[in-house]
Amino acid sequence: MSTLIKQDILVELSANAGTGFEQVREAGKTAFQAQGFPTNKSEEYKFTAITKKIEQNIQNLAPAGAFDVTAEQVKANVFEGYAGDVLVFANGHFLPSLSSTIEGVEVAALSDKADTALGSIAKPEKDPFCALNQSSFEGGIFISVPKKAQVQKPILLLNFFKADTGQVIQPRVWIEAGDFAEVTFINHSVNLSDASYFVNKVVEVKGGVNTQIRYYKLQNDGKNAIEVSNLETDILKDGRFSSVTISLSGEMVRNNLSLNILGSNSEGNMYGLYLLNGKTHVDNHTNVDHTVAHAESNELYKGILADSSRGVFNGKIFVRQDAQKTNAFQQNNNILLSEDAVVNTKPQLEIWADDVKCSHGCTTGQLDEEALFYLQARGIAKDQAKGLLLYAFAGEVLDHITDESFREYCTELVQTRLGSKF
Structure with missing residues (x-):
């Protein structure tokens, strides 16, 4: 510009x-x-x-x-x-x-x-x-x-x-x-x-x-x-x-x-779900800065991408030298429903302390065909079976919403999008 x-x-x-x-x-x-x-x-x-x-x-x-x-x-x-x-x-x-x-x-x-x-x-x-x-x-x-x-x-x-x-x-x-x-x-x-x-x-x-x-x-x-x-x-x-x-x-x-x-004995939790279709582009950038000892962070982001949508995840965890006994977890999982859908994922750890428990990872793949076949073999139509598997993948994030009315509202939106409502 x-x-x-x-x-x-x-x-x-x-x-x-x-x-x-x-x-x-x-x-x-x-x-x-x-x-x-x-x-x-x-x-x-x-x-x-x-x-x-x-x-x-x-x-x-x-x-x-x-x-x-x-x-x-x-x-x-x-x-x-x-x-x-x-x-x-x-x-x-x-x-x-x-x-x-x-x-x-x-x-x-x-x-x-x-x-x-x-x-x-x-x-x-x-x-x-x-x-x-x-x-x-x-x-x-x-x-x-x-x-x-x-x-x-x-x-x-x-x-x-x-x-x-x-x-x-x-x-x-x-x-x-x-x-x-x-x-x-x-x-x-x-x-x-x-x-x-x-x-x-x-x-x-x-x-x-x-x-x-x-x-x-x-x-x-x-x-x-x-x-x-x-x-x-x-x-x-x-x-x-x-x-x-x-x-x-x-x-x-x-x-x-x-x-x-x-502060010590503190905890930060970050959960995200992105369900994308059409040409929608969503980029989630997260940053957790551990500056003191005896603290914890948890991070889980999941994406389901269809059509020509695009997702980006870049998660950074910093563990400073004084942040001993840190426990930090980060995970990003994605399912692509189209050959034209794209996801760029980059989980990162930068650790300057030596007594910590930290892990990160990412996965990108397609639906489990064996699980899909298993559901179809029990009389569930293919589209509904697909929706159920996708909702099972997404539901782990929704479970972290404590307000029941908002969780149910989001669940209905997600199920409608995924075709998992009966």
């Missing part, structure tokens, strides 16, 4: 970003100017030509802005059986009039929290899209769970996206949880447009001592949508963070998920 277009993006998006966070925005602007959009020589974006995709589709460089959402739309898009709270957004702008009041939890628009330490966890110099968001995000939300709060019901972050071709949406989320707090978030986006727009989202999660945080995300974007998502969290002593990312649709999607293991 040309330098002129890069500067135009900063000028146009920053002009609409509003007031507040001046120093934070300036740091983001400086970081973006230093990095620019990734080129085809950028190792981190080697298999995902997202700059080319943005250049082809961004036309007016304008932010999409907020729009009206009705109570009926909210009700229609909360999945059946859900009993938790709901926070509603329109193109990243928080809509308090349609949102729940969550007892004991502080929720506010970011514009009212100008002293929030944005960029202190998801640092702009680490990724150009993170820097672009920090320089010019609109709206956004601040969520604070107090010390020792046990938030029994999950919190649904319901995002409505509506934009014209070439417009940009930049949501920003800050979540903090005090010591000994427990909370579950569900991020669900609803696409209201078939246009080719660009979503560039950043979520920062600041945990405390012995906090238990779960973050589930369902990506079922419009077929022409382009999305980059950066989520990063700090995990302190005795803390536990678990994420599940389900990717089903979108023209090109890039997920950056980073866990900073900063």
